[in-house]
Amino acid sequence: MKSNRRNFIASAAAIAATAPRSSAAPAPAVAARYRKLDDAMRQPVLKKALFKSPVVIDTVELLRLGNNFICRVRSRDGAEGISVAHSSMSTFFPIFLRNLQPFFIGKDARELDLILEKVYIFGFNFRLNGIALGLPLATIEFAILDMLGRIASKPVGQLIGDIHNPEVAVYIATEWREKPVDESIRLIKDAVAAYDARALKIKVGGLMFMTTDMYAQGPPGRTEAMIPLVRKTFGDDFALYADSNSFYTVPEAIRVGRLLEKYKYRYFEEPVMFDHLEEIKQVADALTLPVSNGEQDYSFYGFRWLLANDGLDIVQPDNYYFGGLIRSMQVARMAHACGKQIIPHMSGGGLGFLYNIHLVSAVPNAGEHHEFKGLNTHVRFECKTSPLKVVNGKIKVPTGPGFGVDFDPGWVAKHQTVKL
Numbered sequence: 001m002k003s004n005r006r007n008f009i010a011s012a013a014a015i016a017a018t019a020p021r022s023s024a025a026p027a028p029a030v031a032a033r034y035r036k037l038d039d040a041m042r043q044p045v046l047k048k049a050l051f052k053s054p055v056v057i058d059t060v061e062l063l064r065l066g067n068n069f070i071c072r073v074r075s076r077d078g079a080e081g082i083s084v085a086h087s088s089m090s091t092f093f094p095i096f097l098r099n100l101q102p103f104f105i106g107k108d109a110r111e112l113d114l115i116l117e118k119v120y121i122f123g124f125n126f127r128l129n130g131i132a133l134g135l136p137l138a139t140i141e142f143a144i145l146d147m148l149g150r151i152a153s154k155p156v157g158q159l160i161g162d163i164h165n166p167e168v169a170v171y172i173a174t175e176w177r178e179k180p181v182d183e184s185i186r187l188i189k190d191a192v193a194a195y196d197a198r199a200l201k202i203k204v205g206g207l208m209f210m211t212t213d214m215y216a217q218g219p220p221g222r223t224e225a226m227i228p229l230v231r232k233t234f235g236d237d238f239a240l241y242a243d244s245n246s247f248y249t250v251p252e253a254i255r256v257g258r259l260l261e262k263y264k265y266r267y268f269e270e271p272v273m274f275d276h277l278e279e280i281k282q283v284a285d286a287l288t289l290p291v292s293n294g295e296q297d298y299s300f301y302g303f304r305w306l307l308a309n310d311g312l313d314i315v316q317p318d319n320y321y322f323g324g325l326i327r328s329m330q331v332a333r334m335a336h337a338c339g340k341q342i343i344p345h346m347s348g349g350g351l352g353f354l355y356n357i358h359l360v361s362a363v364p365n366a367g368e369h370h371e372f373k374g375l376n377t378h379v380r381f382e383c384k385t386s387p388l389k390v391v392n393g394k395i396k397v398p399t400g401p402g403f404g405v406d407f408d409p410g411w412v413a414k415h416q417t418v419k420l
């Protein structure tokens with residue numbers, strides 16, 4: 001966001017850019033933020049003190065039913081946790097079995113923070129960095145956190161933080177950027193009407209920078225028509241957000257951002273290419289509208305640079321792609337150290353919404369509304385401590401142990417062990 005501090009940093013950077021190379025040290029404000037960020041990254045996340053004796057991981061199983069996967073973890077003492085995998089596990093399961101599963105066997109789950117660091121080194125796994133590693137890793141982490149929560153009789157939020165948000169307000173994430181305006185509005189209205197929500201996100205621009213030849217585009221002028229029309233359709237009290245999935249150049253993102261500002265949208269997500277950090281900052285510097293980014297990130301260091309250089313306003317790690325809730329919590333803490341918010345990216349399907357609301361429950365710097373892609377799921381489970389419905393725009397976070405859901409044993413039993 002535009003601020004005196006940002007202007008100060010921009011002018012300091014301009015001075016540094018013209019100074020001799022040897023004196024181009026970070027401006028004091030930037031250096032101070034780096035110190036805060038590194039301190040935040042060093043803080044332990046999992047509360048080991050909740051566990052008096054070792055929780056030795058005995059088995060880590062990947063189980064399959066059709067094209068869907070779950071992970072079941074058991075300790076030597078017979079404790080158990082289960083997680084539901086993202087649909088992309090059908091692509092990445094060999095990495096789960098070869099590169100991750102062996103590293104966890106025999107480890108003390110109380111050392112999960114350290115295990116999550118070391119597993120990136122194990123077998124040169126860093127070479128697979130990205131969703132290929134993060135997604136199966138998160139699946140194992142969720143199962144371990146579920147098991148640890150059951151041992152400690154606490155919800156996951158209390159294992160990795162304190163409960164700040166017992167309920168999570170959601171926005172309906174909509175798509176259809178390739179559709180004409182009238183059809184888009186009709187589809188968005190139907191999607192919003194399906195839930196008792198007060199917020200929504202629209203897609204603007206095309207999909208990914210320089211890809212007009214690869215993906216279907218909406219008609220010319222769609223974005224410029226949609227931004228005011230969605231505001232008019234839903235009224236001034238509705239919270240609106242916009243996402244361009246990295247489509248724009250810096251000047252185009254600033255142009256569209258100003259239109260979003262005019263119609264009082266709340267943030268602009270991935271306005272330019274997601275890993276072009278300097279360009280993200282240029283857009284953020286130019287707009288008063290908050291800029292968000294992070295769903296494609298797999299390293300702490302992109303977030304670190306953007307936060308240290310006041311280059312964005314909202315961090316958005318994906319709980320699966322980024323490798324689990326502990327790593328996402330570290331990013332949340334880094335953002336908090338710089339006075340910024342987190343609105344994690346949420347993968348749809350499975351129990352993505354459940355993992356997301358547990359993380360949000362435990363962060364002090366959550367944004368006002370969080371991504372939501374519906375409650376439809378193939379998973380058979382019950383939850384005794386929350387209806388898991390959107391009521392008055394919010395979902396109550398389960399308070400039972402682990403993730404607070406119990407899977408139908410008959411449904412779990414239908415799954416078959418996945419082997420290489």
Ligand SMILES: [Mg+2]
Pocket residue numbers: 243245269270295
């Ligand atoms: Mg997005």
